[in-house]
Ligand SMILES: [Mg+2]
Ligand SMILES: [Zn+2]
Ligand SMILES: [Zn+2]
């Protein structure tokens with residue numbers, strides 16, 4: 001087993017500068033996105049429930065996560081992923 | 086014509102074929118290894134039996150009654166006297182044997198375990214996921230059992246010897262033993278090991294019946310001598326039948342077990358090589374000539390196999406291939422096609438009221454009188470070859486509804502391609518220009534997208550055959566539409582080599598060009614008027630090179646940028662740059678600055694970029710045409726050459742270089758003695774030896790650079806190589822340094838050369854010598870010539886480069902194949918998302934930003950700045 005980090009020094013994935021912002025979509029947001037792209041949830045790209053970033057925001061299977069990345073050309077790039085097992 | 090709608094494949098099922106089915110699908114049993122009788126007629130129940138299909142014209146198939154070409158061919162079969170293993174499944178047999186009871190055939194798992202695994206397999210199947218992992222776990226678990234829980238039998242270790250031998254307890258298992266064990270496995274157990282008992286019973290892997298492929302799959306060819314030459318598969322089948330017969334005879338005669346086993350082994354060998362002739366551990370079956378036979382697997386596998394060679398890619402008609410050579414007088418979207426090629430390649434014209442007269446003229450000219458026509462297709466579909474003698478008659482006969490294959494002529498759109506086709510600009514649409522001689526000609530400005538040069542490169546040309554194809558080629562693939570690369574959003578077509586040198590010489594010199602020369606320079610461009618002369622000398626008007634260049638710039642072009650020759654001074658003096666490196670173009674007039682790679686070079690041209698994005702591709706294309714022609718005349722105007730004398734360094738510079746070298750050598754010696762004395766200061770994270778190596782490398786490369794600087798000071802802008810290096814036309818200052826001053830350290834894997842003899846690189850040095858010379862430092866220049874040891878080290882360093890390129894190309898080729906296969910069906914949808922054929926989303930916005938990289942400014946988000954500049958006006 002991995003040794004426990006000293007208190008206050010645990011690794012926080014979301015605070016790492018290479019990890020983009022992750023957030024769970026609420027019901028309305030999800031509905032809006034799905035109708036905007038005219039898709040079912042299953043057609044979205046996936047993310048594992050066990051993904052460190054997904055675990056950090058307590059995403060559950062079936063949730064859709066919004067990922068906001070910094071992009072050199074687009075400023076902010078928004079991406080969605082369906083949480084799977 | 087009936088247009089069949091494509092059908093969607095719902096399901097593909099793979100399985101094994103049972104002996105029963107082999108017999109059912111067979112039209113005849115094959116018992117004799119002979120093929121034809123003395124009259125050349127196929128022998129019945131032989132390998133060429135006419136029941137198996139026909140290949141000779143005149144004969145009819147005894148099964149379906151079809152003639153050669155109509156009959157698809159039919160399978161036959163051989164009854165094997167003794168069963169043999171199918172090599173393709175040898176590993177599966179090993180797994181199954183180890184997982185099942187040697188006595189009762191039960192899968193060696195507890196009933197509840199079996200139930201658990203079966204359920205898992207079923208759910209995975211339902212979800213369309215691979216079941217491999219579960220099945221492997223089943224085999225792993227079942228193998229652990231020591232005794233059978235169903236009959237109590239103690240299990241034995243089974244050793245597997247490649248390719249088809251199984252040994253239990255030092256006792257070889259014969260295929261018959263294996264088959265009877267596999268037969269005992271129950272349907273329920275078969276499902277647990279991931280097989281389908283209806284479609285793939287394990288015992289079917291052990292062959293008792295061998296299907297004989299139809300004759301149409303292995304046609305024999307008649308040689309010029311009248312002798313028949315059989316297909317490799319037929320040869321192999323002959324072997325199998327012969328051994329099969331011998332086996333039977335021996336067994337009936339009650340031959341000793343040893344002989345029977347030998348024959349059995351031989352039968353196994355022939356069946357194995359019939360299926361796959363490249364199994365490791367099995368010597369490949371060879372033809373009499375020593376060539377390995379191409380059997381079933383070899384027909385399917387690899388680049389030339391059925392999948393990659395015949396299905397994903399095929400040979401095509403309406404194409405040509407020859408060596409390429411340059412012609413700067415062609416426009417960039419033209420391609421020079423040899424007359425001989427133009428006479429052979431055709432475009433089909435449908436005869437309509439509008440083109441009747443035109444078509445008749447083509448037919449009248451016949452095949453030898455370019456542009457003529459080679460074939461006509463009458464309304465009833467009959468093809469008639471046009472010859473010198475029938476062309477006049479046929480021309481009168483031509484009527485509506487006929488088709489005529491007319492020869493390609495100037496202006497036709499064709500696709501031009503150079504392999505490897507790594508990006509979309511590797512295939513572009515050109516307009517043809519029929520020319521004498523035997524090579525394809527192209528404007529050297531289109532070499533960069535094809536990555537072509539003229540050291541013997543060959544290129545392919547394809548003639549689109551339908552109106553749709555031609556329209557698509559012209560709109561999407563035309564050279565003009567591909568000047569910008571989608572890779573970096575800048576021009577990929579543009580000036581190279583002498584184009585850059587030529588315009589550099591023209592625009593950088595202070596020469597006063599008289600009217601005669603000015604018109605001569607511009608002769609090939611369609612410019613017939615000159616600007617106001619720059620001044621007068623001896624009552625004669627004169628023009629500057631900049632003015633001449635301005636003639637080919639379109640009016641309304643405004644640009645300011647730093648040229649390639651800019652020395653990146655701390656504070657840029659802008660228009661007052663003493664190197665004339667700051668380019669100012671106002672309303673299509675080059676006011677200041679030098680035209681070099683940054684202005685017109687492929688990959689870097691700022692002018693071309695602006696012309697396409699703010700004018701149009703037509704103007705940009707015209708500019709490249711003019712620039713290539715003007716530059717060639719410009720370089721010829723002053724003349725341009727490079728010889729050994731251009732590497733000459735005056736004696737005082739040479740002694741400076743020697744000085745630097747001696748000092749560097751001294752420093753290296755000092756480093757070495759410090760190291761040996763243990764006084765060397767260790768670099769963080771490095772061993773003492775590593776530190777020494779790094780310090781030496783640093784010292785020597787510094788020395789090489791400073792010799793380069795000394796040489797550079799004496800080789801000024803009057804030196805051709807310096808002009809080429811500085812303007813970006815070709816080569817670098819490093820190349821020049823190596824030619825004139827010092828070649829420098831030769832490296833292998835980024836380190837000094839260390840390997841060779843024990844304790845030393847070459848026998849010319851003492852053991853343990855750490856000096857520069859002993860480890861690949863080449864002090865000489867290419868001009869002065871290398872010493873023997875230097876020469877040897879240089880060869881070592883050079884070899885590394887060659888190996889690298891060879892390895893890199895093969896690796897990147899495979900990477901390319903994998904990427905193309907993974908990405909080929911992705912599509913940008915109207916909503917900007919990228920989806921695959923299953924309509925799954927790959928990206929929500931194409932490339933994060935939804936921008937076509939071809940229209941981006943060198944991949945930088947600068948469009949906004951450009952718009953502001955154009956509205957507010959560029960500041961001076
Ligand atoms: Mg070449
Ligand atoms: Zn037939
Ligand atoms: Zn048993």
Ligand SMILES: [Zn+2]
Nearest residue numbers: 651652654662
């Ligand atoms: Zn400057």
